[in-house]
Every structure is written in structure tokens, then in C-alpha cells.
Amino acid sequence: MSSETSSQKPRVAVVFGGRSSEHAISVVTAGAVLSAIDREKYDVLPIGITTDGRWALTADAPERMAITDRKLPSVAELAESADGAVVLPVDPTSREVVYSEPGQVPKALGDVDVVFPVLHGPYGEDGTLQGLLELSGVPYVGSGVLASAVGQDKDYMKRVFASFGLPVGPYEVIRPREWEQDPSAARKKIVDFAAEHGWPLFVKPARAGSSMGISKVDDLAGLDEAVEEARRHDPKIIVEALLSGREIECGVLEFEDGPRASVPAEIPPVTAHDFYDFEAKYIDSATGLVPAPLTEEQTARVQELAVQAFDAASCEGLVRADFFLQDNGEFVINEINTLPGFTPISMYPRMWQESGVSYAELVDRLIQAALRRSTGLR
Ligand SMILES: Nc1ncnc2c1ncn2[C@@H]1O[C@H](COP(=O)(O)OP(=O)(O)O)[C@@H](O)[C@H]1O
Numbered sequence: 275m276s277s278e279t280s281s282q283k284p285r286v287a288v289v290f291g292g293r294s295s296e297h298a299i300s301v302v303t304a305g306a307v308l309s310a311i312d313r314e315k316y317d318v319l320p321i322g323i324t325t326d327g328r329w330a331l332t333a334d335a336p337e338r339m340a341i342t343d344r345k346l347p348s349v350a351e352l353a354e355s356a357d358g359a360v361v362l363p364v365d366p367t368s369r370e371v372v373y374s375e376p377g378q379v380p381k382a383l384g385d386v387d388v389v390f391p392v393l394h395g396p397y398g399e400d401g402t403l404q405g406l407l408e409l410s411g412v413p414y415v416g417s418g419v420l421a422s423a424v425g426q427d428k429d430y431m432k433r434v435f436a437s438f439g440l441p442v443g444p445y446e447v448i449r450p451r452e453w454e455q456d457p458s459a460a461r462k463k464i465v466d467f468a469a470e471h472g473w474p475l476f477v478k479p480a481r482a483g484s485s486m487g488i489s490k491v492d493d494l495a496g497l498d499e500a501v502e503e504a505r506r507h508d509p510k511i512i513v514e515a516l517l518s519g520r521e522i523e524c525g526v527l528e529f530e531d532g533p534r535a536s537v538p539a540e541i542p543p544v545t546a547h548d549f550y551d552f553e554a555k556y557i558d559s560a561t562g563l564v565p566a567p568l569t570e571e572q573t574a575r576v577q578e579l580a581v582q583a584f585d586a587a588s589c590e591g592l593v594r595a596d597f598f599l600q601d602n603g604e605f606v607i608n609e610i611n612t613l614p615g616f617t618p619i620s621m622y623p624r625m626w627q628e629s630g631v632s633y634a635e636l637v638d639r640l641i642q643a644a645l646r647r648s649t650g651l652r
Pocket residue numbers: 443476478482483484485486488514515516517518521549550551596608609
């Protein structure tokens with residue numbers, strides 16, 4: 275084929291945007307990843323997924339992918355055409371990506387050696403895209419199918435962690451049928467849980483992210499509204515007791531010899547927002563403390579737990595593990611994120627920066643880890 279395939283450099287497809295509520299954040303992150311990829315070492319193919327799921331060819335234009343004047347970028351604005359589609363064939367004998375537009379002869383875009391899925395939430399971070407890449411036989415950055423799915427589902431995530439002896443807070447799951455067929459029984463289940471563990475409760479979609487659909491409920495009066503809000507994101511919801519204490523995060527990154535933990539960070543209590551929500555995380559840009567002011571023992575403990583969480587869920591590449599340090603000195607794991615916030619000001623890159631790994635090195639290490647692995651059994 276043409277010049278696109280003549281180079282000896284590995285070709286990285288940066289896939290971003292997507293159908294989840296975290297579309298815009300993904301675009302911002304992809305802009306940073308595109309800027310950081312060493313072009314001497316890798317060729318790059320940006321592929322944006324629109325909010326309705328079309329794979330679009332987008333300009334390699336990181337400067338158009340930032341938040342400007344609190345306005346969020348989107349793939350629709352970056353797409354080269356309104357109806358062109360990029361196809362990664364589900365044929366493991368070829369790594370050729372094809373581009374087609376209605377009424378035109380499909381165009382070969384050359385081979386892809388590795389995919390960097392810069393996607394958060396459903397249809398990206400949850401194992402679905404990973405499954406497609408498995409079928410296609412193309413290596414990809416980050417966790418495989420199972421770990422991605424576990425990391426996306428706060429219900430199964432807690433069950434996996436608990437089964438590996440990791441400390442998990444009290445929770446209750448309300449499955450779709452329970453709320454739909456007998457809401458009063460489901461409500462009673464939640465009220466009984468509150469009677470045991472106290473109000474307020476956190477009501478969350480089981481599979482969302484970026485604090486979408488999460489409410490802190492102070493009493494019974496606010497419960498139904500919180501459940502409906504969570505159910506707008508996922509018919510399966512999870513109810514948790516309030517975990518008081520400090521919010522501590524720790525990054526895990528896969529090196530040649532295995533996973534290592536970063537210095538931890540602390541997310542200070544947010545005053546302008548009720549909790550560490552979407553606005554606090556992305557629009558105002560997080561003000562986490564790196565490193566977290568912890569004792570040496572606390573640091574070692576949270577790092578140990580973070581690597582255990584990485585292994586418990588069979589993660590690969592990277593994970594950010596989030597904890598509460600309770601007043602009794604014990605850590606409780608809140609969740610893991612298999613593709614954590616990954617802009618240069620996000621906590622995960624900042625924790626690695628503080629640990630001696632720059633953003634560009636991080637991107638490079640993740641691509642290298644992906645290239646070392648073959649597809650299958652993931
Ligand atoms: N059980 C809890 N107790 C206290 N605060 C919580 C609890 N669950 C969530 N939060 C707060 O809400 C934020 C978002 O919740 P989280 O479970 O991390 O959801 P997401 O996957 O959307 O990040 C947390 O960072 C924390 O500030």
C-alpha cells in the first residue's frame with residue numbers, strides 16, 4: 275500500500291470520544307495523548323467515536339480538543355465528514371483499517387499495530403471495545419475484557435475485591451427487576467440497609483463513572499428521586515453507606531517486571547460541591563494533593579492495597595485505585611478505574627509525575643506494555 279504502511283514505526287490508533295456520558299472528557303484526554311506520543315517512535319491514527327457510535331476519521335489536531343471557555347469539545351466537531359465511517363475488520367488475519375463514505379469506494383487506511391482506547395465508561399472502558407479488539411486481533415492499551423468489565427461494575431467489583439480479602443464498605447445492590455416489579459420491597463431493602471448503617475446513603479448507577487447519576491441522600495424523602503436519577507444511567511443501582519474519612523488515590527502502572535504503585539494522592543473535601551462530582555473533577559480541575567500527606571506506613575499500606583486490587587481484578591497496563599482512609603486508620607477501597615482520568619492535570623498522571631514518570635513516558639510505557647502482549651484469553 276501507500277506511504278501509510280511503508281514506515282517501520284508501530285502505528286497507534288488513538289480511539290476516543292464514544293457513546294458514554296464521558297465523551298467530552300475522553301476527547302480532552304485524547305488531545306493530550308496525541309500531543310504526548312513520540313512521533314519519532316510511533317505513527318498515529320486518530321479515530322473519534324461520535325456520541326451515537328459512529329467511528330469517524332478525525333484531524334490529528336490536539337489544539338482543537340481542549341476545554342475552551344468552559345465549552346466541551348466533541349468528536350462531531352472534529353470529524354472530517356458527517357457520514358464517513360472507519361471500520362476495524364473483525365478479521366484477525368488483517369490489521370488493515372478501512373474508511374468508507376456513502377457512494378464512494380472504500381479507502382484503505384493502512385495497518386494498525388496497537389489501539390490506545392482513550393475511552394471512559396460504557397462502550398469503551400467496560401470490556402465491550404476490548405472484546406472487539408480481541409476479535410480483530412489487535413493489541414490494545416490497558417485491561418482486557420474481564421478486568422475492564424469488573425472495573426466498570428461497582429457491584430461485581432466489590433464482590434471480587436471482598437473475595438480477595440480487600441476491605442470493602444457496606445453496600446446493597448438493587449437489580450433492575452427488583453425495582454421494576456416490586457419497588458416497595460426494593461425501597462424497604464434500602465431502608466433496612468439505612469437502619470443498619472445510617473443515613474446519608476450514596477445511591478449510584480452500578481455502571482457509570484465521573485460521578486454521573488450519583489446522589490447523596492439524607493433521608494427517605496429523597497430516596498425515590500435518587501434511585502430514578504441513578505437508573506437514568508443504569509437500571510442496576512448500588513446503595514452505599516457513607517464512608518467518612520480522607521479520600522486517597524493510588525496509581526498502578528505495569529512495568530516490564532510487573533505492576534508498581536505510584537505515590538498516593540489525597541482529594542481534599544470539596545466545599546463548593548456536595549462531593550467530588552463531575553464539575554469538581556473536570557471543569558474546575560481537581561486540586562488533589564500529590565503526594566498525599568500520609569505516614570510512611572499508610573503510604574506503604576495503600577500502595578500494597580492498590581497493587582492487590584490491580585491483581586484481584588486481573589488488570590493490565592494501568593489502574594487508579596481509590597480509597598477512603600477512615601478515622602480508625604484503616605483503608606477501605608471505593609473503586610478502581612481501568613482508564614482513569616488521564617489529562618496531564620488528572621490525578622493519575624500527576625501521581626506518576628511525582629513518582630518520576632513523566633506524562634510522555636507514561637504514554638510510551640502503556641503502548642509498550644500493550645505491544646508486549648498478544649490478544650486472546652483476556
Ligand atoms: N460511600 C461513600 N461515602 C462517601 N463518599 C462517597 C461514597 N461513594 C462515593 N463518594 C463520593 O463520591 C465520589 C464519586 O463516587 P465514585 O464511587 O467514585 O463514583 P465514580 O465511578 O463516578 O467516580 C467519590 O469520589 C466520593 O467523593
